[in-house]
Amino acid sequence: SSLTKHYPVPRQKLFEKRHMLRAVDGVSFRIAEGEIFGLVGESGCGKSTTGQLLVQLVKQTGGELFYQGRNISELSDGEMKSLRRDIQIVFQDPYSSLNPKKTIGWILEEPLIIHRIGDKRSRRKIVAETLEQVGLDPSYAGRYPHELSGGQRQRVGIAAALVLTPRFIVIDEAVSALDVSVQSQILNLLKELQQKRGLTYLFISHDLNVVEYISDRVGVMYLGKMVEIFTVGEAGDGPLHPYTRALFSSIPDVKMKRERVTLQGEVPSPIHPPGGCAFHPRCPLATDKCRVTAPELRRVAAGHEVSCHLYEEANDTP
Numbered sequence: 001s002s003l004t005k006h007y008p009v010p011r012q013k014l015f016e017k018r019h020m021l022r023a024v025d026g027v028s029f030r031i032a033e034g035e036i037f038g039l040v041g042e043s044g045c046g047k048s049t050t051g052q053l054l055v056q057l058v059k060q061t062g063g064e065l066f067y068q069g070r071n072i073s074e075l076s077d078g079e080m081k082s083l084r085r086d087i088q089i090v091f092q093d094p095y096s097s098l099n100p101k102k103t104i105g106w107i108l109e110e111p112l113i114i115h116r117i118g119d120k121r122s123r124r125k126i127v128a129e130t131l132e133q134v135g136l137d138p139s140y141a142g143r144y145p146h147e148l149s150g151g152q153r154q155r156v157g158i159a160a161a162l163v164l165t166p167r168f169i170v171i172d173e174a175v176s177a178l179d180v181s182v183q184s185q186i187l188n189l190l191k192e193l194q195q196k197r198g199l200t201y202l203f204i205s206h207d208l209n210v211v212e213y214i215s216d217r218v219g220v221m222y223l224g225k226m227v228e229i230f231t232v233g234e235a236g237d238g239p240l241h242p243y244t245r246a247l248f249s250s251i252p253d254v255k256m257k258r259e260r261v262t263l264q265g266e267v268p269s270p271i272h273p274p275g276g277c278a279f280h281p282r283c284p285l286a287t288d289k290c291r292v293t294a295p296e297l298r299r300v301a302a303g304h305e306v307s308c309h310l311y312e313e314a315n316d317t318p
């Protein structure tokens, strides 16, 4: 269940070797039913690729993916089709994912037609009900995407993910392009829908504020690897990994239990990730060991896993 996705990088004249981009490198985690699992990290860390792997928009080059205890690479075509209904994705920019020539009603009805759900009348009813559930009047079915505001388009994007009554939704930077006030409306809508329908989310964002607000647990990715998984709020003991703490330090008003960590330098290229701990060139706490040996993701407390040498010893001595 350790997922890997390598992308071949087009051969460049200067290089003889064919390079592989390790977009996701041995990432392993579980999401519980009814949970909101947040995935955070800087752009290019592999969080979108992880989301696309979970909905199988891209196939893993290594590792296994389990859904409700079943290895999805072993599913029949029929089982795969119902899985595609069960697992949906909401993208950052609904404008580019909504066909500009089609009405909202057509956009929402199409997946129902593809999955042969209902007759025309019952499909229209599902579309009207879904529009209402995302806070849009059913009359929006007759409108075109360009007639809608950014927030309304994202509501349609959410409605498009909901019409097939999925159980699991990957939400990839769904509020990043929106104004702050619209952001909180959409976040509250997502939370409300999750509670009402008992949904499970993988909520992806580069914005730790947003992720912490909506999530039960948060996974932090750096250069294709999961470096920390922690429980949010009172139930958790606060993030430990120097990278996560650096992400939190850049947010004002966050009370840190430990000393501040400041991020230095740029994210290194994922084509040639640094040896040892991939974070070591930017980590103020790096030691010689960090430059040579890669730490593994280890459990440090209930609901808390960290990949950092600083937290290994405490765990080794019971």
Ligand code: SF4
Binding pocket: 241, 242, 243, 277, 278, 279, 280, 283, 284, 285, 286, 287, 290, 295, 307, 308, 309, 310
């Ligand atoms: Fe920093 Fe070393 Fe921990 Fe990596 S393993 S985060 S370099 S202290």
Ligand code: MG
Binding pocket: 044, 047, 048, 173
């Ligand atoms: Mg992305």
